[in-house]
Amino acid sequence: AAKIYEVLAKNYLAMMAENYHYTQVKAQLAELPNFTTTINQPQSQGWHLVYQDQDEEEDRNRSTQGIGQQAQRLVYEGQNKKPTAPTWKWLKTFLEKYNIGTGATRTNTYGELTSGQKAYMIDKKG
Known part of the structure; x- marks a missing residue:
C-alpha cells in the first residue's frame, strides 16, 4: 500500500x-x-x-557533457522474434475483421488449410 x-x-x-x-x-x-x-x-x-x-x-x-569530437563505432544487432504459428482463433478473427466470406466459406477455408500432407495448420481438436 x-x-x-x-x-x-x-x-x-x-x-x-x-x-x-x-x-x-x-x-x-x-x-x-x-x-x-x-x-x-x-x-x-x-x-x-x-x-x-x-x-x-x-x-x-x-x-x-555535450557531444564530443570523436565518435566510436557501435554495431547494434537485433533480431525480431519468430512469429507465432497461426491458430484457428487467429484465422477466424482475421477472416471476420476483413469481412472475408460467409460462415460456411470461412469453415471451408479452415478445412482446406488443415487438411492434406502439406497442411498450413495442424488441427488438434478434430
Whole structure:
C-alpha cells in the first residue's frame, strides 16, 4: 500500500511541477554525414526532479557533457522474434475483421488449410 501512495504522490507532484526544458543538439560525422546523433541537454529539470533515480542521474551527467569530437563505432544487432504459428482463433478473427466470406466459406477455408500432407495448420481438436 505504501508503494501505491508513493507513486500517486510523485505523479501528483510531477503534474504540479514546472515543465522540463531542454536544448536539442544534433551532430553528424564530417566524413559520413548520414551518421547522425541527437542529445537533449537539460536547461530546467522541472518535473524530472520529482523522479530521482540513479539511472536518471547518470543520464543527466551524460547529457550535460555535450557531444564530443570523436565518435566510436557501435554495431547494434537485433533480431525480431519468430512469429507465432497461426491458430484457428487467429484465422477466424482475421477472416471476420476483413469481412472475408460467409460462415460456411470461412469453415471451408479452415478445412482446406488443415487438411492434406502439406497442411498450413495442424488441427488438434478434430
